[in-house]
Amino acid sequence: MTPDSQFTLLGKRRFLPFFLTQLLGAFNDNIFKQSLILAILYKLSSGADKSLLVNLCALLFILPFFLFSALGGQFGEKFAKDSLIRAIKFAEILIMLAGAAGVLLDSLPLMLAVLFCMGTQSALFGPVKYSILPQHLREQELVGGNALVEMGTFLAILAGTIGAGIIMASSAYAQIVAGSVVVVAVLGYLASRAIPRAHAALPELALDWNILRQSWRIMRLGLKEQPVSVSRSLLGNSWFWFLGAIYLTQIPAYAKDWLHGDESVVTLILTVFSLGIGLGSMLCERMSGHKVEIGLVPFGSIGLTLFGVLLWWHSDGFVQGAAPHDWLTLLGHGQAWWVLGAILGIGLFGGFYIVPLYALIQSRTVEQERARVIAANNILNALFMVVSAIASILFLSVAELSIPQLFLAISLMNVAVNSYIFKIVPEFSMRFLIWLLGHSMYRVEHRGLEAIPEDGAAVLVCNHVSFVDALLIGGAVRRPVRFVMYYKIYNLPLLNFIFRTAGTVPIAGRNEDLLVYDAAFKKIAEYLRNGELVCIFPEGKLTGDGEISEFKGGIERILAENPVPVIPMALKGLWGSFFSRDPDKGVFRRLWSRIQLVAGAPLGPECADRQRLQAQVAELRGDLR
Incomplete structure (x- = not known):
């Protein structure tokens, strides 16, 4: 019997409502966050340093992942996951009502407070988001379900980012943003109402409200008390977010200074990168034979390095015109296609890398610990994203590397990091050789x-x-x-x-x-x-x-x-x-x-x-x- 395609999950009640819920949540986060950043840069008349405020936005969104992921992991074990998702999505409506008021009143302090609350909601949602999948999907559907979630998340991020840019170009941006975020939050809550029952994994768990102590315990649970394949998969997962954060952060400056492009070129690159992630995620199910195939992880790692080096190689030599290139003008340059191909390849092999890691973490973690292990992963992801910002500063400002040279450096670092992971867990290399034999x-x-x-x-x-x-x-x-x-x-x-x-x-x-x-x-x-x-x-x-x-x-x-x-x-x-x-x-x-x-x-x-x-x-x- 040939297994059904992953897209058949979109017709099943045990997956579609959850998929729509997380899709709308990711879209809403990015509509509000990007609108706030653009408002700071172009609309609000604050006397504060705009660069400082933009960086503050990034900090306020990521800080809750350090503070509240452990609590989200505990909630994900103690309470029924469907009820917990509905409670979190209802809270999103209240948060976005406050956000709409902040946008309409031009109140920067209120909008920044809402951004922090959005980060908190995302930190609480993350553990239940990934731990509910193994309860509703069969093992042979796990890779396909994760692939759809990853594809949907990146496309929602892209759509929210582009949508915010379109909205902020309107003179009635405040009303449109305020109405959009509330409507999307309501739609997300309504979608969550259809999520089937997902029982509590550990209802007798006693909640520990001490943030620091519980965060330490959860990190220890994820990195010390799990099978080595799971603990190193957490590191591999967070390393991907390290790479992704550097690429996404540097893309605007790269498009301006190296491709001599305007804002439309930034959008084009983000679109190609996101489509690459989505395509790689979708191909994972077919290439893995409907099972958790961790042999794709080394394959993805090789591609990340190869296309990162190609991006560095093809970045030099763009001729600067009298005015910045728009995206159509850029496509008239043959070299631009090599750059876009490298960016598509980074996204494509990123999908091959990340989807099997998520599926392995879910499938090899016992049910009563799964949400907390994923919470540990979220804390680690946030930590690696902060480290990526520090590493970018050190490479660009202290070592005085160019942005393409930074891309080369992290591509070579990828070889070292994954060589360590594959040495500690030789199962990755073993499964890669088996997968290669069966596909060559x-x-x-x-x-x-x-x-x-x-x-x-x-x-x-x-x-x-x-x-x-x-x-x-x-x-x-x-x-x-x-x-x-x-x-x-x-x-x-x-x-x-x-x-x-x-x-x-x-x-x-x-x-x-x-x-x-x-x-x-x-x-x-x-x-x-x-x-x-x-x-x-x-x-x-x-x-x-x-x-x-x-x-x-x-x-x-x-x-x-x-x-x-x-x-x-x-x-x-x-x-x-x-x-x-x-x-x-x-x-x-x-x-x-x-x-x-x-x-x-x-x-x-x-x-x-x-x-x-x-x-x-x-x-x-x-x-x-």
Whole structure:
């Protein structure tokens, strides 16, 4: 069965109302914030330093994430998430009524106070925003749901920024802004009314109102008490916001000083960047095979560095005209297309990078801690965004780098930061190599994999055709799979790194190495006791002629000691490929060939003897070797 496209979620009540709620919230935040900044710069007659006021706006919006994210995490665990979202969205109506009054009265202090309240509302909404998704979406929908949320958020930010610019050009800007923010807030609340019930994960949680103490505890929960894959994903997520904050902050000055463009060029660059993020997010679901595929994270990281370097490379040499270029004039320069292509690439690979990280955090965090872990992520994001501002000042003012050189510097820093993350969590690199194999040398089709249980112990039994069988199966199955394989294949250079990282069990023949043989069965039993999937190749060797060899008795010993369900599987079309033992194979023979992985109905352990399993696998494989 082919999984539905992520866009089908937009037709489901368990997702659409939430999607509209968060979309309208992000749009409203940016309408008000950008209108306030433009009012300070062009409309209000305050005697204060305008640059100082603009920076104060940024501070007032981000400060609540430090102060109140921990409280938002606690709320997200203690209260039903649908009710909590409605309460937060109702508060948005009251906040925007005050904001409308501030705009109509030209009261800068009131508008700044409203901006702080908006930041507070966003800090409380963030943890519940991401922790509600795993309650309403199935695991295979999690990547698609996150992709839609990320796409919607960035497009809402873009629409709010552009919309504010259009509104502020009108002589009746005050009335339009005041009416717009209130109407959008009301629409957001009405959308939230349709969000289905999402129960409280930890209703007995005692709220701690001490902001500093609880913030420290939540940061410790996220960075110290979670699996290392989750804690380093939090760092990777925040690093993306570090990069994004630098790019978005420097784009106006970059467009003016290096592209010699006007305001329309700034809008064009922001549009291309946001469309890149949206496109990358949307492609994530298809490229991940409807599962949480963290192999896309290194792929995204490589692209962020590559296109950051290309942006630096193509930034020099724009000729300044008598007047600043508008966006149409800029597009008449061939070099501008290289710059816009690099910006699109940064956004595109940013989507590949960030969406799997969010999905991994959600899927590998226990439900009663999920909102608080996401709150820790929000605090960390805010911290990294502040550090990005400091880093920009140091690079541009102290080190006297140009803006393109700053882009080059952070692109090279991206290599160092992600190399550290991937070294600490080699699963990222391992999954990337598996994903690359399944999207380069082979085109893998899957049939019947829904037979594999979503949780609980089971044994997968498959024919053995090539040296990369385990990689192809591991890349296709949504759950982590522990493979049992001949120890000489396990020890192959390069592949050994992948096998060790994946928890593969090396096995030898009883007469070959009794210690390795016995240790393998003990490890298999441990994995099955822990409710994991174990995959074995009962032939005990690679096929030498493409046919299925006789199944050995090891599978019967495993099931006798661990009575769990068995799922027969078959690989089809691998014989003759480079990694098989076909004597007529070649490096380029059957490159990008189409292969199939087929799963059959589960068998009970009492009827899964080796003869029956061999017959089942042979039937699934058919005549295609």
